Amino acid sequence: VKQMLKTKRILNYVVTSHCLGSGSFATVHLAMDASAYRQVACKSIKRKSRDAIDKVMKEVNILISLDHPNINRVYAANHDSSFLHIFLELCTGGDLFSYIVGHKDSRLCEGETKYIMYQLLKGLKYLHDKLISHRDLKPENILLHSPGPYPRIQIADFGLARPKAYQETFTVCGTVSYLPPEGILALDHKHLGYVGMPADCWSAGIIMYIMLTGCHPFDYEKVPGESEWYSYRPSEDLGDMSSISQTSVRSDRMVKKRIVHGEVEFPENIWHNIPDAEDLCSQLLVYDHPKRATVHAALKSKWFNCELLELEAAYRERIVSG
Numbered sequence: 001v002k003q004m005l006k007t008k009r010i011l012n013y014v015v016t017s018h019c020l021g022s023g024s025f026a027t028v029h030l031a032m033d034a035s036a037y038r039q040v041a042c043k044s045i046k047r048k049s050r051d052a053i054d055k056v057m058k059e060v061n062i063l064i065s066l067d068h069p070n071i072n073r074v075y076a077a078n079h080d081s082s083f084l085h086i087f088l089e090l091c092t093g094g095d096l097f098s099y100i101v102g103h104k105d106s107r108l109c110e111g112e113t114k115y116i117m118y119q120l121l122k123g124l125k126y127l128h129d130k131l132i133s134h135r136d137l138k139p140e141n142i143l144l145h146s147p148g149p150y151p152r153i154q155i156a157d158f159g160l161a162r163p164k165a166y167q168e169t170f171t172v173c174g175t176v177s178y179l180p181p182e183g184i185l186a187l188d189h190k191h192l193g194y195v196g197m198p199a200d201c202w203s204a205g206i207i208m209y210i211m212l213t214g215c216h217p218f219d220y221e222k223v224p225g226e227s228e229w230y231s232y233r234p235s236e237d238l239g240d241m242s243s244i245s246q247t248s249v250r251s252d253r254m255v256k257k258r259i260v261h262g263e264v265e266f267p268e269n270i271w272h273n274i275p276d277a278e279d280l281c282s283q284l285l286v287y288d289h290p291k292r293a294t295v296h297a298a299l300k301s302k303w304f305n306c307e308l309l310e311l312e313a314a315y316r317e318r319i320v321s322g
């Protein structure tokens with residue numbers, strides 16, 4: 001009863017006190033859509049400045065117009081003097097980061113990686129076809145619609161996404177470990193153009209690499225005195241993998257250096273029996289962004305050729321056609 005008393009009504013939604021999670025900018029609570037009788041997530045973001053709200057609402061309205069099975073739906077938004085509240089499709093499976101580290105050696109099998117990558121690229125294709133780039137793709141921003149194995153995934157956390165027209169502001173954003181070389185250079189020199197869509201493809205390549213190997217291609221720790229792949233400390237536990245998202249300034253510098261150096265290693269012991277996967281991953285991690293695989297090209301990869309993906313496509317069609 002006490003819990004129920006703490007609910008709050010915003011628009012058609014009843015926001016409960018049950019916290020689903022929080023990040024650096026937002027707190028997310030379980031809410032009920034009173035008109036559609038469904039559970040949703042209410043993301044409340046502390047407002048920074050009163051003046052910016054028109055611009056923010058304009059962006060939120062673009063997100064509300066998006067409708068794809070692999071994009072976390074934004075249903076509505078509302079603001080008061082202190083908070084912006086965004087009502088989102090509820091995802092009950094946690095995020096991809098926690099899902100990956102919950103597996104032995106922090107890696108997924110090829111089939112499951114393929115299933116997730118296919119959905120990720122389909123969601124990205126939908127965005128890119130509308131000239132929208134996400135610009136902060138990382139496993140923490142990919143939600144599991146329901147728990148795995150073989151989870152349905154949704155791209156979320158569009159806090160930094162911008163339609164192409166907005167990109168002219170040259171704002172550089174994203175997490176260092178997932179930024180492409182051109183993003184790092186833009187970050188350091190502040191005058192280079194930063195192209196959003198190829199950056200998403202690069203980040204997708206990093207996510208694919210992590211799922212298959214349990215290691216980040218640039219954000220790793222080398223054991224001194226050893227030079228083989230085995231010397232890269234695999235992500236055996238949460239502590240190691242979590243360093244991917246909680247990098248110190250010093251390791252940020254190392255990671256940036258490795259990214260702009262541009263060398264990605266595909267160690268034999270992991271990749272030798274998955275050549276089609278290696279081919280796609282290396283196409284996504286091409287240094288020069290004009291030569292990097294687009295989502296369209298990536299989806300045509302030889303790697304995506306299995307019955308499971310046909311099932312996924314059929315499921316998508318069913319959702320889209322209602």
Ligand code: ATP
Pocket residue numbers: 020021022023024025026027028041043072088089090091092094095140143156157159
């Ligand atoms: P960041 O710190 O990455 O900028 P943020 O402050 O924007 O993040 P989110 O990561 O979007 O906040 O949300 C915080 C947490 O809330 C997530 O880790 C997740 O656990 C939960 N969450 C977010 N969106 C949903 C959703 N649609 N359904 C269920 N839980 C969600």
